[in-house]
Amino acid sequence: xxxxxxxxxxxxxxxxxxxxxxRWCMSTNHKDIGTLYLVFSLTMLFIGGSFxxxxxxxxxxxxxxxVQPYFFNEMTTMHALVMIFGAIMPAFVGLGNWxxxxxxxxxxxxxxxxxxxxxxxxxxxxxxxxxxxxxxxGGPAGGWTMYPPLSLQGDSVAYVVFAVHLMGIxxxxxxxxxxxxxxxxxxxxxxxxxxxxxxxSWLITAFLLIAVMxxxxxxxxxxxxxxxxxxxxxxxxxxxxxxxFQHIFWFFGHPEVYIMILxxxxxxxxIIPTFARKPIFGYKAMVFAIASIxxxxxxxxxxxxxxxxxxLGAEIFFMYATxxxxxxxxxxxxxWVSTMxxxxxxxxxxxxxxxxxxxxFTIGGFSGLMLALVPADFQYHDTYxxxxxxxxxxxxxxxFAIIAASYYWLPKWTGRMxxxxxxxxxxxxxxxxxxxxxxxxHFLGLAGMPRRIPDYNVAFANFNMISSIGGFLFGAxxxxxxxxxxxxxxxxxxxxxxxxxxxxxxxxxTVPSPAPFHTFDVPPVIHDEDLAHGHVDx
Amino acid sequence: xxxxxxxxxxxxRAVPLKRAVAWTTAILASASGAAWANPEPGQLNxxxxxxxxxxxxxxxNNVVLGVCTVIGILVFGAMFIAMFRFRKSRGAVAEKWAHNxxxxxxxxxxxxxxxxxxxxxxxxxxxxxxxxxGSQMTVKVTGYQWxxxxxxxxxxxxxxxxxxxxxxxxxxxxxxxxxxxGLDPNAVKxxxxxxxxxxxxxxxxxxxxxxxxxxxxxxxDVIHSWWVPQLGWKMDAIPGIVNSAWTNIREPGTxxxxxxxxxxxxxxxxxxxxxxxxxxxxxxxxxxxxxKAAPPAPAAAxxxxxxxxxxxxxxxxxxx
Ligand code: HEM
Ligand SMILES: [Cu+2]
Ligand SMILES: [Cu+2]
Numbered sequence: 102x103x104x105x106x107x108x109x110x111x112x113x114x115x116x117x118x119x120x121x122x123x124r125w126c127m128s129t130n131h132k133d134i135g136t137l138y139l140v141f142s143l144t145m146l147f148i149g150g151s152f153x154x155x156x157x158x159x160x161x162x163x164x165x166x167x168v169q170p171y172f173f174n175e176m177t178t179m180h181a182l183v184m185i186f187g188a189i190m191p192a193f194v195g196l197g198n199w200x201x202x203x204x205x206x207x208x209x210x211x212x213x214x215x216x217x218x219x220x221x222x223x224x225x226x227x228x229x230x231x232x233x234x235x236x237x238x239g240g241p242a243g244g245w246t247m248y249p250p251l252s253l254q255g256d257s258v259a260y261v262v263f264a265v266h267l268m269g270i271x272x273x274x275x276x277x278x279x280x281x282x283x284x285x286x287x288x289x290x291x292x293x294x295x296x297x298x299x300x301x302s303w304l305i306t307a308f309l310l311i312a313v314m315x316x317x318x319x320x321x322x323x324x325x326x327x328x329x330x331x332x333x334x335x336x337x338x339x340x341x342x343x344x345x346f347q348h349i350f351w352f353f354g355h356p357e358v359y360i361m362i363l364x365x366x367x368x369x370x371x372i373i374p375t376f377a378r379k380p381i382f383g384y385k386a387m388v389f390a391i392a393s394i395x396x397x398x399x400x401x402x403x404x405x406x407x408x409x410x411x412x413l414g415a416e417i418f419f420m421y422a423t424x425x426x427x428x429x430x431x432x433x434x435x436x437w438v439s440t441m442x443x444x445x446x447x448x449x450x451x452x453x454x455x456x457x458x459x460x461x462f463t464i465g466g467f468s469g470l471m472l473a474l475v476p477a478d479f480q481y482h483d484t485y486x487x488x489x490x491x492x493x494x495x496x497x498x499x500x501f502a503i504i505a506a507s508y509y510w511l512p513k514w515t516g517r518m519x520x521x522x523x524x525x526x527x528x529x530x531x532x533x534x535x536x537x538x539x540x541x542x543h544f545l546g547l548a549g550m551p552r553r554i555p556d557y558n559v560a561f562a563n564f565n566m567i568s569s570i571g572g573f574l575f576g577a578x579x580x581x582x583x584x585x586x587x588x589x590x591x592x593x594x595x596x597x598x599x600x601x602x603x604x605x606x607x608x609x610x611t612v613p614s615p616a617p618f619h620t621f622d623v624p625p626v627i628h629d630e631d632l633a634h635g636h637v638d639x
Numbered sequence: 640x641x642x643x644x645x646x647x648x649x650x651x652r653a654v655p656l657k658r659a660v661a662w663t664t665a666i667l668a669s670a671s672g673a674a675w676a677n678p679e680p681g682q683l684n685x686x687x688x689x690x691x692x693x694x695x696x697x698x699x700n701n702v703v704l705g706v707c708t709v710i711g712i713l714v715f716g717a718m719f720i721a722m723f724r725f726r727k728s729r730g731a732v733a734e735k736w737a738h739n740x741x742x743x744x745x746x747x748x749x750x751x752x753x754x755x756x757x758x759x760x761x762x763x764x765x766x767x768x769x770x771x772x773g774s775q776m777t778v779k780v781t782g783y784q785w786x787x788x789x790x791x792x793x794x795x796x797x798x799x800x801x802x803x804x805x806x807x808x809x810x811x812x813x814x815x816x817x818x819x820x821g822l823d824p825n826a827v828k829x830x831x832x833x834x835x836x837x838x839x840x841x842x843x844x845x846x847x848x849x850x851x852x853x854x855x856x857x858x859x860d861v862i863h864s865w866w867v868p869q870l871g872w873k874m875d876a877i878p879g880i881v882n883s884a885w886t887n888i889r890e891p892g893t894x895x896x897x898x899x900x901x902x903x904x905x906x907x908x909x910x911x912x913x914x915x916x917x918x919x920x921x922x923x924x925x926x927x928x929x930x931k932a933a934p935p936a937p938a939a940a941x942x943x944x945x946x947x948x949x950x951x952x953x954x955x956x957x958x959x
Contacts, residue, residue, distance in 0.1 A: 163824035163825075163836060164815065164816065164820070164822075164823070164824045165816055165817065165818045165819070165820070166818075166819065167818075168818075169818055169904070170904040170905060170906075170907065170908075171904040174901070174903075174904060174906075242903075242904070243901065243903075244901045248861075248862055248900075248901070250860065250861045250862070250878060251861040251862065251901065251902060251903060254861070254903065336879075337877075337878050337879020337880065338878075338879065342879070342880075343862060343877055343878060343879065343880070344877060344880065377725070377733065378727070378733040379733040379734060379735075379737070380735075380737040381737060382737050382738065382739075383737070383738055383743060384737065386743060408864060408872075408873050408874060408875050408899075409875045409877065409882075410874060410875060410877070410880065410882035410883075413765060413766070413769040416765055416769075417762055417765060420758065420761055420762075420765075421758055424754045424757065424758055425754070427750060427754060428747065428750055428751060428754070431746065431750045432743075432746065432747060434714060435714070435742075435746045438714060438717050438718050438721065439739075439742075440737075441718065441721040441722065441725065442717070442721045442725065443721075443725060443733070443734035443736070444721070444725045444731070444733045444734070445725060445726075445727045445731045445732055445733040446721075446722065446725050446726050446727060446731070447726070447727045447728070448722075448726075456718070456722070459718065460715055460718070463711065463714065463715075464711070467707035467710075467711060470703065470707065470757075471700065471703050471704065471707065474699050474703055474757060474760075474761040475761055475764075475765050476695045476696045476699055476761060476764035476765055476768060476871075476872075477685075477696045477699045477700045477703065477761075479696055479768070479871065479872035479873055480685055480696045480697075480700070480868060480871065480872070480873070482864075482873060482899070483864060483866075483873070483899040483900060484899070544682065544683050544684075547682070547683065547684050547685045547700075548677070548678040548679070548682035548683075548685075548686075549677055549678045549682075549686070549868040549896070549897075550678070551866070551897050551898070551899045551907070552901075553901045553906060553907075554897070554906060554907030555907050556816055556824075556837060556907050556908075557837060557907070558678060558824075558834060558835075558836050558837050558838050559680070559824055559825055559834045559836055560678035560679055560680045560682065560834065561678060562680070563680060563681055564681075604733075
């Protein structure tokens with residue numbers, strides 16, 4: 102059994118360096134780097150979250166009470182940039198780093214030194230980005246979408262552009278590493294179509310990253326030269342076109358939103374079979390659905406631009422292409438439900454978050470479908486309806502999947518069980534308050550409240566107050582998450598078994614808990630029944 | 640029908656009952672699909688609007704919402720049944736199957752069919768929206784940080800000279816919205832008691848009803864978006880680009896909207912108010928404006944300067 106091969110006796114030869122600096126700053130170990138990514142992401146979650154608290158506090162009631170409008174705009178811009186590039190994306194890279202080698206039976210990532218570099222770029226990128234808040238002129242305030250000419254009015258353009266370049270370099274290196282690892286380092290017998298769905302989802306996501314991060318880099322570079330070097334890419338007065346930026350940005354931006362959800366699909370496809378004690382329904386269909394969503398994500402970008410005055414033919418094309426994405430997305434949801442059907446379910450915290458994901462992400466998908474209908478989008482666009490849509494897919498989608506994954510693999514990482522009681526308290530608080538926070542925003546948008554405004558008519562007061570209360574309590578609930586993690590890492594007395602969950606399948610559960618510093622130094626001998634998808638005859 | 644305007648005429652509120660009445664009307668209106676004031680406290684659904692085209696997004700919204708609700712009930716219903724029936728604590732034993740071609744074909748094709756119907760409906764609505772031909776009036780809309788400019792270009796085939804003005808946030812809202820102004824947003828009301836905080840302007844755009852009006856929309860500095868929910872659409876105002884859209888308002892009234900594209904610090908403070916008058920009244924208003932705009936002696940001002948007449952604040956210079 103695979104276990105034997107990894108449970109080797111050389112642990113002291115290969116143990117983690119004792120020196121703190123050497124261990125964490127010079128690390129080439131996929132587990133330590135994974136931990137670094139996850140800790141970084143959690144930090145960013147709280148920084149980005151504190152910006153959100155400022156936003157919800159100002160919007161608590163009509164009238165301006167706390168901040169100047171310009172600062173409010175800095176908060177919305179920074180909140181989005183920090184959450185997208187600092188919290189969600191690094192969390193997935195961290196999970197990939199930790200779990201991909203364990204799941205495919207590889208000793209480490211293919212390019213360990215580059216792995217170190219791609220992580221250590223990030224703290225610098227975000228220091229640069231966040232520092233703008235303290236500089237004269239302030240931080241970026243033109244929205245995370247950075248539409249010119251507005252974004253060019255800011256004084257922080259160079260900082261933001263450079264920070265985005267750094268994040269892009271980091272992501273591209275991370276993606277190259279993941280592709281190289283998955284394609285070259287699988288243990289013998291780990292055929293592509295036996296890989297866990299999470300590994301598949303990351304393989305496809307990595308290709309998306311490599312395809313679109315350079316596009317973003319190009320777009321922001323053109324902003325930089327328009328601002329400082331006299332070019333006129335986006336300046337109509339110089340023969341350029343402001344709408345060109347939007348096309349380039351969303352050619353990156355739409356695949357980007359899928360970069361933030363495909364690994365989540367992978368995570369949910371690991372967790373549900375484990376706690377339903379039944380193999381994933383339609384494994385190949387799941388992989389194929391992820392691949393087709395990834396493909397379609399390249400031809401739908403202008404659904405973010407239905408109101409810029411596109412020609413009729415373009416509106417129709419992008420409407421149809423966008424609606425098409427609902428088909429593979431629907432297949433995924435149906436398959437998750439079918440995996441539960443006929444299973445033998447238990448409801449530990451990871452499963453609770455996974456179930457909430459399926460329902461709430463689907464609600465976000467429904468509003469996505471509504472947004473795809475161009476005439477209706479003429480009303481929805483740039484209102485709180487869109488805000489509700491993308492928070493359902495990103496918070497109750499991507500973030501809930503990340504939280505579910507953390508609970509699911511935490512015992513493997515730390516060797517101890519987290520507190521199930523507190524995990525459940527965290528879950529119920531999160532799931533209730535997140536809906537109090539975001540559901541009323543659908544109504545606000547339908548009633549006509551634009552997004553990105555610091556103050557509003559009293560007709561919008563009721564739902565804004567409800568939303569803010571939900572926001573504060575959802576924010577506070579995440580402190581419980583922090584507490585559960587701290588407890589599990591340092592204080593929990595309950596040892597985790599190697600398999601951790603009764604129904605868990607896959608190579609990661611064949612190594613000890615906590616996973617030793619080095620695993621699979623010798624490729625494991627793979628027995629199909631150890632794998633979740635050992636016998637794919639379908 | 641009385642409920643055309645932003646504030647239906649015969650609608651009076653007893654002060655203590657204000658909230659309750661507002662909620663009730665909101666719910667009733669959402670149930671009956673009536674054209675209601677917009678926005679209304681507690682409003683739950685999109686407005687039906689007051690123009691020839693505005694029911695299109697409204698109906699589409701209702702249909703797709705209904706479709707999503709039905710699918711949601713089926714999918715989540717199945718999930719909850721699974722969660723109750725197939726629990727380990729009830730002694731459920733996991734089955735081994737992980738595949739079923741028949742149901743997979745069904746849940747791939749049925750959504751495709753539903754989507755085809757939705758796409759068909761969406762396409763029809765788009766075609767009528769895209770057709771700005773046959774308009775009887777043209778208004779040029781220009782977005783600036785942070786106000787709108789309206790220039791009347793032609794009416795019933797005749798060019799209009801020198802009628803144009805800036806339209807910006809009314810001064811009561813503007814004072815109230817200053818940080819810690821100490822003023823109460825609830826106190827900013829129109830004469831009929833409707834709260835106009837942040838959705839009122841000094842000079843509304845005045846237009847006739849039952850007239851196909853073509854808007855040409857652009858901007859002078861950054862991108863804005865011109866949006867009045869009761870007209871059924873928004874259209875970006877982009878410097879260097881001229882977009883066009885049309886409306887044909889069916890009911891006289893005052894319709895309010897806001898800039899819908901982030902345009903800088905006062906993005907939340909550049910509302911839009913459209914006052915739709917019966918044709919005769921509009922024509923009188925237009926004549927008055929033209930009379931005012933034609934100054935006696937040095938009227939040699941060329942047409943190129945036309946936009947520089949009526950009450951204009953100069954266009955702000957590009958804020959670098
Ligand atoms: C069924 C699938 C989906 C469809 C049909 C869909 C459709 C749309 C459309 C049409 C818009 C533009 C709305 C507007 O601005 O008027 C939009 C916005 C957005 N969507 Fe989705 N979406 C889907 C899934 C997702 C997923 C999975 C994510 C991310 C995980 C996502 C994230 C976003 C974000 C972040 C925005 C707003 C971007 C911005 O303007 O700042 N969407 N979506
Ligand atoms: Cu998109
Ligand atoms: Cu504006």
